[in-house]
Amino acid sequence: MFPLKDAEMGAFTFFASALPHDVCGSNGLPLTPNSIKILGRFQILKTITHPRLCQYVDISRGKHERLVVVAEHCERSLEDLLRERKPVSCSTVLCIAFEVLQGLQYMNKHGIVHRALSPHNILLDRKGHIKLAKFGLYHMTAHGDDVDFPIGYPSYLAPEVIAQGIFKTTDHMPSKKPLPSGPKSDVWSLGIILFELCVGRKLFQSLDISERLKFLLTLDCVDDTLIVLAEEHGCLDIIKELPETVIDLLNKCLTFHPSKRPTPDQLMKDKVFSEVSPLYTPFTKPASLFSSSLRCADLTLPEDISQLCKDINNDYLAERSIEEVYYLWCLAGGDLEKELVNKEIIRSKPPICTLPNFLFEDGESFGQGRDRSSLLDDTTVTLSLCQLRNRLKDVGGEAFYPLLEDDNNELSAAATLPLIIREKDTEYQLNRIILFDRLLKAYPYKKNQIWKEARVDIPPLMRGLTWAALLGVEGAIHAKYDAIDKDTPIPTDRQIEVDIPRCHQYDELLSSPEGHAKFRRVLKAWVVSHPDLVYWQGLDSLCAPFLYLNFNNEALAYACMSAFIPKYLYNFFLKDNSHVIQEYLTVFSQMIAFHDPELSNHLNEIGFIPDLYAIPWFLTMFTHVFPLHKIFHLWDTLLLGNSSFPFCIGVAILQQLRDRLLANGFNECILLFSDLPEIDIERCVRESINLFCWTPKSATYRQHAQPPKPSSDSSGGRSSAPYFSAECPDPPKTDLSRESIPLNDLKSEVSPRISAEDLIDLCELTVTGHFKTPSKKTKSSKPKLLVVDIRNSEDFIRGHISGSINIPFSAAFTAEGELTQGPYTAMLQNFKGKVIVIVGHVAKHTAEFAAHLVKMKYPRICILDGGINKIKPTGLLTIPSPQI
Known part of the structure; x- marks a missing residue:
């Protein structure tokens, strides 16, 4: 996107054909x-950005098939030059022609034909340079098929377009379907416009439309179109006085037969522009964020650096891209429909005026005439930025150029407000957009700072690129995506075709045929490039957020999805994924028991197990459950956590439904989840983070999770991130890590296991030499957990973990399942709500002891994996001093 600079934003509207x-x-x-x-x-x-083209910004859909298009706009056009009724100088005509051809050439490279070229669609910026407007109308309407008006203006249409007539593709048999207009039709239109500029007036003013079309078709019989046009309009003397280069240019543009007429690309290389072309620097599109090209390759600095710091007009907003300015304009109260109503482009009608015609027996008719609102009114309304500028009048210049190295940047007061309010705050979003824009331009160098800022929030406008950065996408993603065969039929094609029309089709973008085609390509690219995995229903829902945010960048959508799946859904898409799913659901059950034992007990009693409701949650990472706008807020946080964070989201959802679940039986719960009630996503995210911070890392260990990447740090492979942190990665395996156990054994345990290294960290032990030893605690420090040693008292005395209490398993519970009263019962009760780790040397006993505590509604109960034997080699067991 180019900066707004001196340009403005404009909007025009039209109706699509009703079906x-x-x-x-x-x-x-x-x-x-x-x-x-x-x-x-x-x-x-x-995505089509060029100095000679008006930048398209947005399109919105209203009632009754109305569409409003927002694009870059300039107030002056060639129409203003023609109103002066003076011939334009030949040098100016050549410059205008060359600049128009630059725009046409760039459009043609992207498969776009203007077809609606006319003086009022060739705009002039404040420096007098050309900008082509409405060049996308022919493309977006499928060559006019989807509207009830013709694309183009009779006076400027090429003869072959006129001869073809007005048609819709649907009105013709496939064998007789006329071809759409090509680039050469625009060259004819340009020739007519240049002719008018040379003679200083418009052509065909004395003829009605039908006579104009007939006259243009008769030019087939003449040898010199230019002379005939000049004679018809009484300006032969002016034409004869034109330089040979201009005559040559007009003759080439006004060649009747399209086979002999040059294309814009051919015409630009013609000798007629030999003196003009050296005045222009060829346009090169800046390198994108994810490419193999150097983004700084074309960076140039002035000889005098101080020139960069000069304030010319302090219009910092004009330095931002037009996309950003429009986004902020909407936040500041901009209303497209209101702007068009104020200019009387949109007119409301009383209901009586919309009644259809009806006929009496004598043939007399009553009712409305033809509704001309379905025709094109190509008036462009300039969108005023006064309201936006007034809203930002107190924002200082330093906000537009933040110092990235300054860690003391304070967020505005809006940072404490709820997320939904922050996303509507104009000043706050301006600051966040500018900050993220600068950080992303420095990616991957500033990846850590992107991560840090994303923990505050992610501005919606920058969400697509920010997610890619959080997922670690790098390299030439377009080359990789283009190299994948997305055309050859494969067995999965049928299932993809069935799933796409059912995936988030409430969204206008994803429900469009273009959206379906992009869905198909991205999904097929993933299936083809992962031959060891298969397509499972739900993959389309998983793709939807990435495709929506990167609709015009399929390669980035594919790259993000390819990075997301192994991190959060490793081996979920195996042909036989039952063992992966079952392990995942078992760990989730343990997480419910860990955080909410009362709810866990109830759900287990009525048989409402996660297999009945949670598979679509995790297989699609909640995209099958929530609409996109909720998924965006949910994944903003999900992408900051490791592969265990989805468990916390699942528990948070259940806790929002807690009262209803506890009050209902199996059948009512099934009905409740068949049509999930409204979930407060902001609350869900907030509670998920809290649950995540209370969950020991190894409690969510899965044998089938993605293996941790090797660490190059000096801490023996341990992560240097804070223990409870949403940004901590999955830790690499060490001697003190959790061991894999059979799935049946895992299912038999109600509470999760934690590793010895997690226990050591939670006990606040510090490293001395190879192992860790107890640290000195201050009087004010409070333990983070309680270790309950269930061995008999003799074994406990021989060596135990510092600070642990001994409740022998053999005498812990009464026959009724109640905890036996003893000296440590009160302490256990005092620690209710904190992490309680059960330690023993018989796995069966520790699991039963933990299950009893869960039955008694003790939260955050876990088991030490490997028992006391895992701690013995560390030398961290304490032997009490003998009593004197």
């Missing part, structure tokens, strides 16, 4: 409205 309501497609589903089709095709236009 019959009682007709379905070949798949049995209702036909996609034409406005949705146009909206999908429009998106690619936002």
